[in-house]
Structures are given as structure tokens and as C-alpha cells.
Amino acid sequence: MPNVRSTYTDAVGFFGLTSPTELVETYGSPLYVYSEAILRQRCREMKALSSHPGFRVNYSAKANSNLALLHIIREEGLVVDAMSPGELFMNLRAGFSPDKILYVCNNVSAEELGNAVSHGLLVSVDSLSQLDLYGEVNPGGRVMVRFNPGIGAGHHKKVVTAGKETKFGVDPASIDEVRTILARHNLTLAGINQHIGSLFLEPESYVEAARFLLTLAERFDDVEVIDFGGGFGIPYHKYDNQPRLDLTAMGAQFDDLISGWAQRRGYRGRFLVEPGRYVVAECGLLLGSVHSVKSNGANRYVGTDLGFNVLARPVMYDAHHDIEVYREDGAPSDLLLPQTVVGNICESGDIIARNRPLPPVEEGDILGVLDAGAYGYVMSSSYNQRMRPAEVLIDLEGRPRLVRRRETLDDLVAMYEGLGL
Numbered sequence: 001m002p003n004v005r006s007t008y009t010d011a012v013g014f015f016g017l018t019s020p021t022e023l024v025e026t027y028g029s030p031l032y033v034y035s036e037a038i039l040r041q042r043c044r045e046m047k048a049l050s051s052h053p054g055f056r057v058n059y060s061a062k063a064n065s066n067l068a069l070l071h072i073i074r075e076e077g078l079v080v081d082a083m084s085p086g087e088l089f090m091n092l093r094a095g096f097s098p099d100k101i102l103y104v105c106n107n108v109s110a111e112e113l114g115n116a117v118s119h120g121l122l123v124s125v126d127s128l129s130q131l132d133l134y135g136e137v138n139p140g141g142r143v144m145v146r147f148n149p150g151i152g153a154g155h156h157k158k159v160v161t162a163g164k165e166t167k168f169g170v171d172p173a174s175i176d177e178v179r180t181i182l183a184r185h186n187l188t189l190a191g192i193n194q195h196i197g198s199l200f201l202e203p204e205s206y207v208e209a210a211r212f213l214l215t216l217a218e219r220f221d222d223v224e225v226i227d228f229g230g231g232f233g234i235p236y237h238k239y240d241n242q243p244r245l246d247l248t249a250m251g252a253q254f255d256d257l258i259s260g261w262a263q264r265r266g267y268r269g270r271f272l273v274e275p276g277r278y279v280v281a282e283c284g285l286l287l288g289s290v291h292s293v294k295s296n297g298a299n300r301y302v303g304t305d306l307g308f309n310v311l312a313r314p315v316m317y318d319a320h321h322d323i324e325v326y327r328e329d330g331a332p333s334d335l336l337l338p339q340t341v342v343g344n345i346c347e348s349g350d351i352i353a354r355n356r357p358l359p360p361v362e363e364g365d366i367l368g369v370l371d372a373g374a375y376g377y378v379m380s381s382s383y384n385q386r387m388r389p390a391e392v393l394i395d396l397e398g399r400p401r402l403v404r405r406r407e408t409l410d411d412l413v414a415m416y417e418g419l420g421l
Contacts, residue, residue: 004325004333004359008238008370009285012038016398020287020326020366023392028406029289029366030310032377032391036072039283039373040396043076045247046232046275050255052262054270058102060230061087063276063374064284068393068403070094073279081274085115092119102227102272104146104193105130106168113137122225124193126169128177135185143182144191144225147172149212169194172216191225191269192217198277199233201243203250206231207257214261224269232278236371239322245278277374284373286311286389290365291344300339302361307343307350309383311369311376314352321352324368325359333359341367345384385412 009015014035015023023031046057059078061070065087071094073080079100082088091101098120105112106126110133116123117138124144125131134143148169170178182189196209210228217223235242258271288310292303313319323341336357343350352369361367380388387407392400 004327004330004365006324006326006368007332008322009324009368013398014038014285014394016394016400018394018398018400020368021328023400024287024289024366026400027390027392027402029287030305030389031287032372032389033285033287033400034066034069034373034391034393034403035283035285036393036395039069039072039280040076042279042282043073043078046273046278047077049247049251049273050258050271052255052259052271054262054268055255055258056270056272058227058272058274059279060274060276061091062378064280064376064378065090066377066391066403067094068391069280069283069373070096074100078279079272082116082121085112088116088119088121102144102225110137117141122190124191124227128170128174128181131170131178131181131187132185135181135187138187140186142188142190144193144227145170145178145189146193146195147213147216149194149196149209149216175219189220189223191223191227192220193225193227193229193272193274195229195274196231198231200231201233201235201245203245203253207250207253210254210257214257218265225272226269227272227274230274230276230278232273232275234278234281234371236320237322238370279374281371281374284371284376286369286372286376288367288369290361290363290367293361293363299355300337302339302341302358302367303344304341304352304367305344306341306352306367306369307345307384307386308347309345309381309386310343310389311352311372312379312381313375315349316379321372322370323353323356323358324370325361326366326368327362327364330365335359345386382407382412387411 057078059073059080061080062083074095080091080096081102081104082091083104101121103116103121103123113134114137124146125134126146146169194213217226233245235244288304288306290302290304294301308315337360338355339358340355341353390406391404393403394400
């Protein structure tokens with residue numbers, strides 16, 4: 001494959017029988033590309049975390065709700081969660097049955113709770129008031145409660161979802177109030193769950209929080225589901241040889257913990273983990289085209305069609321994504337220059353990578369933004385009235401197929417009414 005920098009994708013055979021140039025020529029730019037092989041591999045790695053018969057992997061669909069990917073994830077035997085009526089709709093369309101969908105809600109209406117109940121879903125609430133509201137909507141029903149373990153972890157303060165500085169979960173000190181609300185509405189506490197944050201690469205905080213949740217479970221009778229949450233990280237700094245999360249070592253600790261606890265307690269219910277990013281991030285890559293290269297003082301700017309309307313993570317979280325450079329008749333280059341890669345949105349903060357050491361990029365090059373499968377397309381927008389990109393899946397034989405078309409100008413006005421458009 002003609003390239004300037006593609007060591008990683010070459011090593012994993014990401015593009016199969018095609019190439020970045022062929023993909024952009026066929027499907028346009030920018031373009032999300034997914035690898036079925038990598039997706040299936042990550043699903044199986046998560047399933048191997050524990051051999052306990054009650055263990056299940058509950059995919060967090062907020063990371064990527066593309067129907068083609070959801071279908072593969074279901075085939076691999078994962079269950080799924082939903083955090084909105086839209087995610088529920090997509091999960092059902094992907095073939096998940098209601099007993100395989102956990103509804104994890106946050107600050108929702110009675111109508112939304114009723115919708116989840118009408119579909120026969122088990123619902124998790126994360127505040128006392130939402131538990132009370134759920135009891136009004138579904139008296140005598142089964143419910144889960146999300147607790148805040150007081151242990152937070154994450155790569156950015158915006159993704160830490162436990163501890164005192166987050167909106168999520170019920171304080172364990174409020175257990176008596178939980179019991180009171182359950183009794184008031186004749187509710188059965190079917191399960192408890194937690195989520196400490198996102199992108200951990202060392203297992204200690206997760207295992208510590210899991211131990212806490214098991215201790216908490218001992219304070220309730222007949223809990224059927226214990227959901228430890230997600231946050232499993234992936235190495236975004238691949239070109240710096242960032243180590244992977246050692247799932248084998250973590251799995252040994254985790255499996256011993258839950259299996260030993262279940263044996264001591266006589267527990268016959270389910271244990272869930274809730275990965276999103278780990279399942280889909282590395283199976284996705286974002287291709288974009290370089291339209292301008294210029295210098296402003298000492299700064300070299302690489303202008304692309306990869307605005308934050310297409311990939312919001314760098315702007316929202318200061319997130320790092322490695323970047324590859326593809327060029328017809330190109331050759332690998334060891335020369336690295338600090339370059340700032342920017343998009344085409346009219347905002348000064350529209351930056352994918354600031355002063356990133358890269359081979360000298362030229363106009364006409366194609367860039368590949370790695371690990372874009374999680375929180376990529378799902379967080380995209382039509383800001384500046386730019387259209388969302390297409391999505392392509394490379395199958396197990398290495399052949400690409402379009403799984404979602406590119407938006408058109410007509411899509412921008414499709415939902416207007418009464419204007420004679």
C-alpha cells in the first residue's frame with residue numbers, strides 16, 4: 001500500500017483487500033471505516049475475562065450504535081445496554097431481545113421510564129427521586145439502582161463517573177432511603193450497578209470498586225444482577241508503544257473475586273461488565289483529506305476536512321488520536337516535524353492534533369485517525385451545516401461495503417415542516 005506512515009494499520013491488516021486511496025475514491029471523504037475482524041476479536045477478549053457461568057459482557061451502545069456493528073456484537077454473544085429511547089430502538093433493530101437489553105437511565109422523564117417498562121426491560125435508576133418516579137410508573141416492578149462507590153477513574157475529569165464530583169449514582173449512605181422507596185412502591189431490587197469512569201489501563205481501581213459493589217450487594221436480599229460497569233481503556237498512543245490493558249492478568253483477579261464471592265454467598269445470579277470503548281474503538285478509523293498546508297510563524301498547519309463536527313473527542317476531552325499519512329507513490333519517512341492538524345469548521349479550537357510530530361504532510365495526502373470507533377460518529381453533528389460522513393465495514397474477507405451512506409444537502413432540510421421546502 002502506498003504510504004508515508006502506516007506501520008500500525010499494516011501490522012494489523014486493517015484495510016484488508018482495499019486501501020485508503022480506494023476507499024476515499026469510492027465512498028468520499030471524510031469516511032469512517034470499521035474492521036469486522038478487530039471488532040470480533042475485542043468482543044472475544046472481553047468474554048474471556050471470566051469463566052463464571054453467570055458472567056456476561058454488556059456492551060455500552062453509547063460508544064457506537066451503528067446497526068452493522070451492533071449486529072456483529074450480538075452475534076458474538078454480548079448483551080447490550082440502552083440509555084435512551086433511540087438506543088433502545090437501535091438495539092431492537094439489531095436483533096437484541098428485551099431480556100438482553102439493560103436500560104441504564106440518567107435524569108429521565110416518566111414517559112421514558114414507561115417506554116422502557118412497556119418493552120419489558122430491566123431498568124437501572126441512579127437517584128432516589130428517579131427510583132421514586134419509577135415506582136409511580138411501575139408499582140410492584142423490578143428495578144436496579146446505580147450506586148456511587150466513591151472511587152473515580154478516567155483520562156479526563158469529564159469522563160470520571162464516580163466520586164463526589166459527578167452527577168451519577170446514589171450515595172451508599174442512603175441505603176435506608178432506598179429500602180423505604182422500594183417498600184413504598186412494592187418494588188423488587190433486582191440488581192445494583194456502578195461505573196467509576198473511562199479509559200483505565202491499570203486494573204487496580206476497577207477491581208477495588210468491584211470488591212466494594214460485592215460488599216454492598218451483601219446488604220440486600222435476592223439481588224439477581226451485579227453490574228460492575230465499564231471503563232476498560234485502549235492504548236491511544238500506539239506510535240509511542242503505549243502498553244495495553246493486561247486483560248489476562250486482570251481477568252485472573254476479577255474471576256477469582258466474583259467466583260469466590262459467589263461460592264461463599266451461594267449466589268446464582270448474573271455478573272455484568274459494561275465495556276463500550278474497548279469493544280469498538282480500535283475497530284474504527286477515520287479517513288480524511290488534506291486540502292491545505294501552510295505556516296503561520298513557526299506553526300505548520302495541516303488543513304483537512306476532519307472538523308470537530310466529524311470527530312469531537314479532541315476538542316471535548318483534549319483526546320489524543322494517533323495519525324497515519326497515506327500518499328500515492330509515497331514511501332515511509334523517518335523525518336518528523338511538529339504539525340498542527342486542523343479541520344474545516346469556523347472555530348479556532350477546531351484542532352485534531354497540536355504540534356504533533358508527523359512526516360511532512362502534503363496537500364492531497366489522506367490522513368488516517370486511529371481508534372475512532374468509539375465516540376466518533378455517534379458524537380458527530382451537522383455544525384456549520386456540514387454533512388456527516390459515510391461508514392464502511394471491511395468484512396472478514398477484507399472486502400469493504402457501505403453500511404451507512406453519507407448525508408446529503410436534502411438531509412439538512414428533511415425535518416422542516418410548513419415552510420414550503
